[in-house]
Amino acid sequence: MDDSGIKKQNWDITETEVFLDILKNLDMKKCRDGRKVRNHKVFTMAYNKMFAAGYHRTVDQLKFRWKLLKSTYYKVKRDPNSPALNKVNGWFRYEKAMVEIMDAEQSVVEVEVNHSRNNSDDGETSSLHWTQPCEESTSRSPDATTSDTETLHSRCGGRLVEGPLAATQENNVQAQSMLQVKMEPQLKVGFIGAGNMAFGIAKGILSGDFIPGNIKVSAPSSRNLDKFEELGIAVTHSNVEVVCWSDVVFIAVKPHLIYVVLNEISRYVTDRHIVVSVAAGVTLAALEQLLPDSSVIIRLMPNLPCVVQEGALLFARGSHAKQEDANLLRSLLHRCGLVEEGPEDWIDIHTGLSGSGVAFVYLFAEALAEGAVKMGMPSALANTIASQTVLGAGRLLRDSGKHPAQLRSEVCTPGGTTIFGLHSLEQGGVRAATMSAVESATNRAKELGLKSTAMK
Ligand SMILES: NC(=O)C1=CN([C@@H]2O[C@H](COP(=O)(O)OP(=O)(O)OC[C@H]3O[C@@H](n4cnc5c(N)ncnc54)[C@H](OP(=O)(O)O)[C@@H]3O)[C@@H](O)[C@H]2O)C=CC1
Numbered sequence: 001m002d003d004s005g006i007k008k009q010n011w012d013i014t015e016t017e018v019f020l021d022i023l024k025n026l027d028m029k030k031c032r033d034g035r036k037v038r039n040h041k042v043f044t045m046a047y048n049k050m051f052a053a054g055y056h057r058t059v060d061q062l063k064f065r066w067k068l069l070k071s072t073y074y075k076v077k078r079d080p081n082s083p084a085l086n087k088v089n090g091w092f093r094y095e096k097a098m099v100e101i102m103d104a105e106q107s108v109v110e111v112e113v114n115h116s117r118n119n120s121d122d123g124e125t126s127s128l129h130w131t132q133p134c135e136e137s138t139s140r141s142p143d144a145t146t147s148d149t150e151t152l153h154s155r156c157g158g159r160l161v162e163g164p165l166a167a168t169q170e171n172n173v174q175a176q177s178m179l180q181v182k183m184e185p186q187l188k189v190g191f192i193g194a195g196n197m198a199f200g201i202a203k204g205i206l207s208g209d210f211i212p213g214n215i216k217v218s219a220p221s222s223r224n225l226d227k228f229e230e231l232g233i234a235v236t237h238s239n240v241e242v243v244c245w246s247d248v249v250f251i252a253v254k255p256h257l258i259y260v261v262l263n264e265i266s267r268y269v270t271d272r273h274i275v276v277s278v279a280a281g282v283t284l285a286a287l288e289q290l291l292p293d294s295s296v297i298i299r300l301m302p303n304l305p306c307v308v309q310e311g312a313l314l315f316a317r318g319s320h321a322k323q324e325d326a327n328l329l330r331s332l333l334h335r336c337g338l339v340e341e342g343p344e345d346w347i348d349i350h351t352g353l354s355g356s357g358v359a360f361v362y363l364f365a366e367a368l369a370e371g372a373v374k375m376g377m378p379s380a381l382a383n384t385i386a387s388q389t390v391l392g393a394g395r396l397l398r399d400s401g402k403h404p405a406q407l408r409s410e411v412c413t414p415g416g417t418t419i420f421g422l423h424s425l426e427q428g429g430v431r432a433a434t435m436s437a438v439e440s441a442t443n444r445a446k447e448l449g450l451k452s453t454a455m456k
């Protein structure tokens, strides 16, 4: 039996080959963005074709088989010499087909198959290769005189088309939806750090038309890389490779690692790059000192709900970042949620209010549910209702444009249930505690900033 994926369903080699052939012809590569509806359509078509070929699998079985094949593909790609993979008998038979399906739109990361190896069932090593990072520093010339427009053109590889409204701080919200900075598809976006925040931003960006093959992520270990690969994003362990490959580079490592990472990549940063740091507390001044003179740097504070396109993001521009750079960043991030620009002083405050603020809301949601459990509701239902309550309250607050105090009073019936509950909250000092939470988180961000300056 073939065991290169799923034993329980007893797929044999011919059936797997037929399946992969069908997926290839259905242009499976278009489904690598992980969109459920589109994926389901393709698998339904695959089901019909498999059925016509005499193989009776359910759509779910086909999806599962594909998932396992993909997972093996990524493992081979990441670690071609892993002894564990030698045990995956039969994998080599599918490798060529998998590469053909998966290799779409990854012109920089070349994946190639060496067909000359021997076809024994064990002891084989794969020959899927990553390209090497750039070998020479392409660092910025200190007296570079490239105009802003030229710089942007070289970043985007193409056109900048502004919409009817320019984005100013004052008309920010409306401008954001009207601003049309058309980016050429070859704009390359890199992430250094593959953690929660990098994933959130990448997911947000990909919810638009952005092509996953134009994103690359690096991290020292592989533990977080699978979920990026699942989205069709290229991964590597080399930070330098990400910088050399990208136009916009997000630095998404913990604040205490900023110094190490920027030291490592600094000489590869050129005037083609926009470097965007999301590290809490790390100031533009600190970033500018660690990168070459006249580097275009933006300090961004996102929050986790970027994953579901409901983030709240605030950024501040470094001294060499122009309006065009801000427009480009907005255009890239607008699918992540609300994107605002402000003075750098507000970034630490936004960190307390929103970056950390989401965790405060989760704590409140958890406490709401626990209250219901205390009163006898099953925990699962209580959690579901608590999350829907927070979601509904948030949406109404945002969409109505009303002040929270007004909405609160609309819920309160005189002498009714809500005012009794609110009284208890006030007795518990919830308002003061919440204000203190934002204050403490803001102050902590400032502290982290001072530490990062001291580390230089
Ligand atoms: N989480 C949040 O809600 C928010 C976080 N932020 C900021 O985002 C940044 C990242 O936080 P978060 O995503 O939560 O952190 P995580 O711990 O989830 O991720 C950190 C990532 O950095 C990687 N890393 C560690 N060392 C290096 C290195 N030398 N080179 C490249 N990558 C490295 C880790 O690699 P590996 O996978 O191998 O461990 C990991 O992928 C922080 O600065 C934080 O202040 C900002 C707003 C909100």
Ligand SMILES: O=C(O)[C@@H]1CCC=N1
Pocket (backbone or CB within 6 Å): 280, 351, 355, 356
């Ligand atoms: O807790 C932190 O430091 C990061 C920054 C904002 C949210 N998480």
